[in-house]
Every structure is written in C-alpha cells, then in structure tokens.
Amino acid sequence: MLRNWGAAAICVIALGTSAGVASAQPSSPAGLPGAVGVDVRLKLERDGRLTVTEVVTVPEGKTADRVVPLRIAVGDNRDRVYEVSDPAVTGEGTATVSDDRLSIALRAGTSTVTYSVVGTVARIGDTLELRWQPASGWSTALDSVKVSVITPDAPRSVNCLAGEPGTAKPCTTAELGDGRGVRATEIGLDPGDRVDVAVGLQEGAAPPNARVVETSTLAAAFALTPATGAGLGALVLLLIGGMVALWYLRGRDARALEGEVGPVDVLVADGAGRVAFASPDGVLPGQVGTVVDEHVDVVDVTATIVDLAVRNYLWIEEVDGLDWRFVRRNPADPSLTGYERAVYEALLPDGVDAVLLSELRGRRIDLTRVRDELYADVVAKSWFARRPDAERTLWWWAGIGTAVLGAALTAVLALVGTGALFGLVVLAAGVALAVGARSMPARTRRGSALLEHVRGLRGYLHAATPRDIPDADREMVFSRSLPYAVVLGETERWLAAFAGSRSGLYWFGEAEQGGDLRRFAQRFPTFLGALDGVLAQAGHLRSLRH
Structure with a gap:
C-alpha cells in the first residue's frame, strides 16, 4: 500500500465548513457503468485519532467487499502498523476488525461505514504528515471515489495517488480549500486499486502517532x-x-x-626606578589566544596588529572620525615571528606604505598564511607537540x-x-x-604552565592602576599591555583604568592631531569592531572575541 511511495511531498487542501460533504450517491459520466460509488469523509482529531466515514452505494444485484491490511511494509524488515477501532455499518452490510485487517462486506443499497484509526500521523523529515488510503482492497470496480479531509489547523499540502499499489499516478483532482480541509476525486478505479492521500499538517496540529515495527528478521x-x-x-x-x-x-x-591564581609580575623594574612590561614566557598577544582556546581566531590577528603598532612597525590614525589609516613606520625585520610578518605583509604588502581600513574591506585579505604560521609558531615554542588544527x-x-x-x-x-x-x-x-x-x-607541560600564567596576566589587567606605574613609563606600559587586554577580553576595563590620564599615545592618533588617551578610550572599541569585521570577511578564522 504505502511501501514504494516513500516520504513524498504532501499537500493539504483547506475545506471550508460551508463546502459541505460530497453526495452520498456518487455518479460521473466518465465512471464505470454499474460500478460502486464511494464517498469518504476523513476528520483528524486534535489528539491524532482519525475518524472515517465511508458512504458506499452498491447497485442492485451486486455486492462489494473490502479488505484493508493494517500492517503495511514500508521497507526491508519494517512494517507500519495501524490500529482500527469501533467499526460499524448503517445499512446493508458488516464491518469487522482483527489485528492485521479491517474487513467490510456490503450488499445492494447505500450503506455508511464508520471507524477510527490510530497511526496515520507521522513526522517525515521536518514535515508532519497525515496518510491514509480511503479506498483500497475493494473486490469490485468503483465508479468514483470522492474524498474530503478535515484537519485541526489549515493544511499545508496534499498529495493524492490512485491506481495499482506502488504506482505514482495522481488522482483525477486534489485541491486545497479555504478552511481546514482537503478535497480529492478519482474517476474509475479497478478492483484491487487504491486511492492514497497524504496531507501536510501544520506543526502541532496533532501528535505524531505512526508506529513502525521491525519484522522478526x-x-x-x-x-x-x-x-x-x-x-x-x-x-x-x-x-x-x-x-x-x-x-x-x-x-x-x-x-x-x-584554583586561585594571583596576578603575575609582568612589570620589570630596573635599578633607576623605571618599569617595563614583560609577558610571561615571552608570549605574544596572538599566541595567547591560540594557547588558551587552541584555535586561531580573528581577535588574535586584531591584537597582533595593535601590537605591531605599539612596537613602532605601524602608525594607526583616525581619519575624519569614520575611518582609520595604517601607515608603515619600520620595515619587517628578523625580530618578527613568522605569523607577525604574515600579518604585517597582509596589511601592508611590498610597495604599499599606507592603507585605509575601508580599502582592506574591498581587498579581502587572505589570512591563510597567518593561520598556518601561528599554528606552527605555538608548536615551535613547545606549547603544543603538534598543530592543534x-x-x-x-x-x-x-x-x-x-x-x-x-x-x-x-x-x-x-x-x-x-x-x-x-x-x-x-x-x-x-x-x-x-x-x-x-x-x-593537548598542550605540553610548558603550554599548561603558560596557561596558568595567562590567568595571572588577566589578573594583572584586572588589578593594575595608573598609580602602580611611574608617570614616565605609564604610556609605554599601558600600550604594551593593551594588545593582551584585547586578546583576553579585558579591553573595556583596561581603557577605563587609564582613561583619566592626560598622556598621549605615540602610535595612535588622528590625522591632524596627536593621540589623546581620553579620546582614544572612546574611539578604540569602535576601531576594534571595524577591524574585526574586515578580518572576519577574509574567512579561514573564527570570528570569536574572547
């Protein structure tokens, strides 16, 4: 019955209550003379139970028998099982049900057969489907089969097939109405042929209750x-x-x-009372993010660009409050790691001394080399035994x-x-x-030790204040720490701690005036967001900000 149909497209036709039900005396000029007429009314209840009313007209001097199997093969060693209850006949005939079949025997005249079915609602992929064969297993030819279906909510689709079991011939008509139903018609059906109706339901119209069981094999x-x-x-x-x-x-x-980890001592003092920033194990900002989450992310590259500016390879200036320009200050030298050189050259290729951030958006820079160099770098530093990716x-x-x-x-x-x-x-x-x-x-022992130091570095970014740093060193320590705050998600706190300072910045400013730390604290988050967006367009990296 349903074996070769599969999870075909299911269409539903809304039937307004004013449309009424088809006549109990079906007839058609294209029908089979002297054949049986069948009018089937299906109503899906909200609890998933399908009530069926079949009005069957048998010509004088004839009888009509129907056998409906209730266990249908739907695949190798799998059967779909229906449960029929309360069969009854008003008119000339009988209806009985057993575990595996519904049997109907009718004599001449018009009879009404009623019963209920459980197991007709199934989830097919993302679609909820009502499926039943309103005509099948008849021992005699049918003049016409008229089917109406009412569902709790407006149906989504309907698909009606007619003919020998397993064929995909569509019914004569199958249409959606304006309300909660479907109407379909088949003119002329040979003995043993079937009409197979599948109705796509709204989500939540009824609970799925189809039962598929495995055969003994x-x-x-x-x-x-x-x-x-x-x-x-x-x-x-x-x-x-x-x-x-x-x-x-x-x-x-x-x-x-x-456990608890206190701030690490990243401020190194010399004999003259000056202090400088020194990261644990010499880790660079881009390396920090990769060691922490084992991925190369956009934020790792963003922090590296800021670090290159802090170390005087770049100058970053704001242009008209809407854009930012990267200007070459010093060429890439041997002190840069492989991934830093890749970032530098992706930003300012040979022959380019300045570029606007908006221009990078149109260029769609390639960060594949940056990712590969950074993964190779954390292995070379013995923080990982092999590339995490x-x-x-x-x-x-x-x-x-x-x-x-x-x-x-x-x-x-x-x-x-x-x-x-x-x-x-x-x-x-x-x-x-x-x-x-x-x-x-897995990180190496050295990588795990660095992970603990990075937690301490985050503690330093939480606890440090301008009072901890001599005035002469404040700008440098603030700047050298900032890329680590960027990669560790502490930018907002770090800027807030130093925003009251009147110091300028030696690596960031507007095109027509020097850098001012208070204005910088206001504009820098916007710059980071714009830079993240441009780098994310390049692909190859996760767009993740810690």
Missing part, C-alpha cells in the same frame, strides 16, 4: 549475541581507555584552570572513517540477518571519536 539481526556482547564490552574498554588517555593528556590543563582534523577523519565503516558493517550484517549490533558498536565508537576530536589537542 530484522529483530534477529540486532539481537544480543555472545559476539555482539563481546563487541560492546570492547567498546566500553575502549571508551575507558580513551578517558584515561584524555585525563592524562588534559589533566595538566585542568589543574592550570583550577591538524590534531583535530586527524581524529575527526579517523572518527568519520570508523563511523562509515560501522554503518556499512551494520547494513551488511542486517542483510545477512545476524550480528548487526556489532556494526552499531563500531558506528558508535566512530561517532564518539569524531565528537571527541575537538578535545584531542
């Missing part, structure tokens, strides 16, 4: 056997081993993230490959009829491996 294929039991046991051991390995590899990181990719593909193998093994074993549960074990192991791939990159 499929159930045997997935039965628990000693072999599949051993496979399940091996999977448990594998998962436990994986948890132990992750605990060993990531335990240092967990300890680094636990390569580690994640390796384990993800290993998981996907295992899952695909498990799915194929499950399908083969299900067809054979035994041991399919073992394939599911392999499939589950692959999925777990793919999901856990993002946790596989």
Whole structure:
C-alpha cells in the first residue's frame, strides 16, 4: 500500500465548513457503468485519532467487499502498523476488525461505514504528515471515489495517488480549500486499486502517532549475541581507555584552570626606578589566544596588529572620525615571528606604505598564511607537540572513517540477518571519536604552565592602576599591555583604568592631531569592531572575541 511511495511531498487542501460533504450517491459520466460509488469523509482529531466515514452505494444485484491490511511494509524488515477501532455499518452490510485487517462486506443499497484509526500521523523529515488510503482492497470496480479531509489547523499540502499499489499516478483532482480541509476525486478505479492521500499538517496540529515495527528478521539481526556482547564490552574498554588517555593528556590543563591564581609580575623594574612590561614566557598577544582556546581566531590577528603598532612597525590614525589609516613606520625585520610578518605583509604588502581600513574591506585579505604560521609558531615554542588544527582534523577523519565503516558493517550484517549490533558498536565508537576530536589537542607541560600564567596576566589587567606605574613609563606600559587586554577580553576595563590620564599615545592618533588617551578610550572599541569585521570577511578564522 504505502511501501514504494516513500516520504513524498504532501499537500493539504483547506475545506471550508460551508463546502459541505460530497453526495452520498456518487455518479460521473466518465465512471464505470454499474460500478460502486464511494464517498469518504476523513476528520483528524486534535489528539491524532482519525475518524472515517465511508458512504458506499452498491447497485442492485451486486455486492462489494473490502479488505484493508493494517500492517503495511514500508521497507526491508519494517512494517507500519495501524490500529482500527469501533467499526460499524448503517445499512446493508458488516464491518469487522482483527489485528492485521479491517474487513467490510456490503450488499445492494447505500450503506455508511464508520471507524477510527490510530497511526496515520507521522513526522517525515521536518514535515508532519497525515496518510491514509480511503479506498483500497475493494473486490469490485468503483465508479468514483470522492474524498474530503478535515484537519485541526489549515493544511499545508496534499498529495493524492490512485491506481495499482506502488504506482505514482495522481488522482483525477486534489485541491486545497479555504478552511481546514482537503478535497480529492478519482474517476474509475479497478478492483484491487487504491486511492492514497497524504496531507501536510501544520506543526502541532496533532501528535505524531505512526508506529513502525521491525519484522522478526530484522529483530534477529540486532539481537544480543555472545559476539555482539563481546563487541560492546570492547567498546566500553575502549571508551575507558580513551578517558584515561584524555585525563592524562588534559589533566595538566585542568589543574592550570583550577584554583586561585594571583596576578603575575609582568612589570620589570630596573635599578633607576623605571618599569617595563614583560609577558610571561615571552608570549605574544596572538599566541595567547591560540594557547588558551587552541584555535586561531580573528581577535588574535586584531591584537597582533595593535601590537605591531605599539612596537613602532605601524602608525594607526583616525581619519575624519569614520575611518582609520595604517601607515608603515619600520620595515619587517628578523625580530618578527613568522605569523607577525604574515600579518604585517597582509596589511601592508611590498610597495604599499599606507592603507585605509575601508580599502582592506574591498581587498579581502587572505589570512591563510597567518593561520598556518601561528599554528606552527605555538608548536615551535613547545606549547603544543603538534598543530592543534591538524590534531583535530586527524581524529575527526579517523572518527568519520570508523563511523562509515560501522554503518556499512551494520547494513551488511542486517542483510545477512545476524550480528548487526556489532556494526552499531563500531558506528558508535566512530561517532564518539569524531565528537571527541575537538578535545584531542593537548598542550605540553610548558603550554599548561603558560596557561596558568595567562590567568595571572588577566589578573594583572584586572588589578593594575595608573598609580602602580611611574608617570614616565605609564604610556609605554599601558600600550604594551593593551594588545593582551584585547586578546583576553579585558579591553573595556583596561581603557577605563587609564582613561583619566592626560598622556598621549605615540602610535595612535588622528590625522591632524596627536593621540589623546581620553579620546582614544572612546574611539578604540569602535576601531576594534571595524577591524574585526574586515578580518572576519577574509574567512579561514573564527570570528570569536574572547
């Protein structure tokens, strides 16, 4: 009945209450002379129960029998099961129901058959569908079949098929009305043919109640056997081993993230009472973000650009309060790391001494090299044993490959009829491996120690005030600390702490006046947002601000 139809498109036709029901005496010039006429009225209740009323006209001297199977094959070793209750006939005939069929026997005259069906509402993908065959299994030809469907809410779509079971021939008519129903008609139906109606429902119109069961063959294929039991046991051991390995590899990181960590001492004093900023383990702003979350993000590049300006490779100036210009101050030299040089050259390629931020938006700079150099850099610094992105990719593909193998093994074993549960074990192991791939990159001991120092650095950014820094060093310490505040999400607090200072800035200002720290504190967040947006357009990096 529904076996080869699949999850076809389902259309619903609204039937206004004024439209009424089709006549109980169907007739058509194109019908079959002396054949039976059927008028079927379907009403879906809010609780998912379908009430059916069939008005059947049998010509004098004839009888009509109908057998409706209630267990329909919908795939290999899978049946869809319907439950029919309260069958009754008003007129000349009888209706009885058993576990697997509804039987109707009618004599000459007009009879009304009523019953209720549970199991007609199913979720097909994202669509809620009502499906039933208002005409099937008749022993005699039908002159016409008229169908009306009423649903709790306005239907979304309707699809009506007619003819031999398995064919996709559309009904003579099938249309949506203006209210809560559908109307369909089929003229002339041979014995044994069917009319198959599927109605797309509004979400929440009725609860899905379709029941699909596995046949004994499929159930045997997935039965628990000693072999599949051993496979399940091996999977448990594998998962436990994986948890132990992750605990060993990531335990240092967990300890680094636990407990209280005070501010680290990043202010280095000389004998003359001057102080300077020195990051823990010499970590640079872009490296901080990558070590913390194991990804190269847009904010890591933004902080690197600010750091290049602070270190006098760039000058950043505001233009007309709407744009910003990057001006080359000093060429890239050997003191820059590979990823810093990549950022510098992406911003100001050879032959370009100045560029507006708005011009970068149109250029769509390529940050692929920046990402690769930064991942390689954290490995070279011995904070990771291998590139985090390569580690994640390796384990993800290993998981996907295992899952695909498990799915194929499950399908083969299900067809054979035994041991399919073992394939599911392999499939589950692959999925777990793919999901856990993002946790596989592990920092080295040095990387875990740096993670703890970075927490201390964030504490310094929270606690430091201008009073802690001599006036002569305040501008430099503020500037050198700022890129770390950017990458660690402490920009707002750091600017607020120093906004009252009257100091200027040696690396940032307007085109026609020097940098002013108070105005800078107001405009710098806008600059960061605009720069993040331009870098995010380049792709290859996550648009994540810590």
